[in-house]
Amino acid sequence: MSLVRLANICAHLQNVSTARLKQTCIPQTRAYLEVCLALQRHGFISSITRGTVTAPDNIYTPTTKQNISGRRLWLGMKYRDNEKVLSKMTLISKPSKRIMVTVRDLKDLIEGKKAGDITPLNVGEVLLVQTSLGVMDALEAVEKGVGGLALCRVN
Numbered sequence: 001m002s003l004v005r006l007a008n009i010c011a012h013l014q015n016v017s018t019a020r021l022k023q024t025c026i027p028q029t030r031a032y033l034e035v036c037l038a039l040q041r042h043g044f045i046s047s048i049t050r051g052t053v054t055a056p057d058n059i060y061t062p063t064t065k066q067n068i069s070g071r072r073l074w075l076g077m078k079y080r081d082n083e084k085v086l087s088k089m090t091l092i093s094k095p096s097k098r099i100m101v102t103v104r105d106l107k108d109l110i111e112g113k114k115a116g117d118i119t120p121l122n123v124g125e126v127l128l129v130q131t132s133l134g135v136m137d138a139l140e141a142v143e144k145g146v147g148g149l150a151l152c153r154v155n
Contacts, residue, residue: 001031001130001151003095009035010089010152013045017077017084025051025072028063034135035128035151036073042126042137044086044154047076092118092127092150101129102147106138118150125155 009026016024026032028050039045049056050063056074063071078085093099105115109127112120121127127138131148141147 003091003093003098003151006031006035006151007091007095010091013075013086014089017086020079020084021077023056023074023076025053025056025074028068028071028073031130031135032073036075038126038128038135038137039086039154042154044078044126045075046078047074049074049076087155089152089154091152099150100147101150103142103145106142106147110138110142121153122155125153127153 005027009032012024012026026036033048036045036048040048050061051057051072051074052061052067052070053072061067099117101109101115101118105118106127106129108115109118109121114120118127121138128135128151129138129141129148130151131141131144131146133144133146135151136144
């Protein structure tokens with residue numbers, strides 16, 4: 001996964017949430033889909049739909065070599081009591097410095113302790129980690145006993 005592009009996605013979702021937009025689209029890739037599914041599982045976004053650059057699909061359209069460049073993931077943003085649910089999404093690993101975390105590091109972060117250069121997680125905050133099993137949050141990674149690349153933190 002390109003950390004430069006993930007940084008752009010983090011900034012884009014943060015800006016869309018601040019602007020109080022109902023929907024937004026991002027490029028359709030397997031890695032972005034995994035990140036978005038993790039965000040949806042934790043209640044930061046309401047829906048994920050495949051579509052084109054102009055609008056979400058009403059009926060299923062397979063991705064082919066001819067249309068792959070125009071395919072997008074449409075995300076339904078979530079707001080509660082007119083307040084944004086996704087308030088901050090920041091990259092942890094940078095393109096110049098990838099930060100790998102072990103299961104012990106993840107346990108420390110969940111328990112409120114600092115692990116290396118990463119500050120502990122606050123209440124309601126989620127740390128997304130890219131593991132050999134896919135993108136998951138820190139708690140899932142600890143339960144499955146896998147570490148990986150610390151991607152971003154969301155609150």
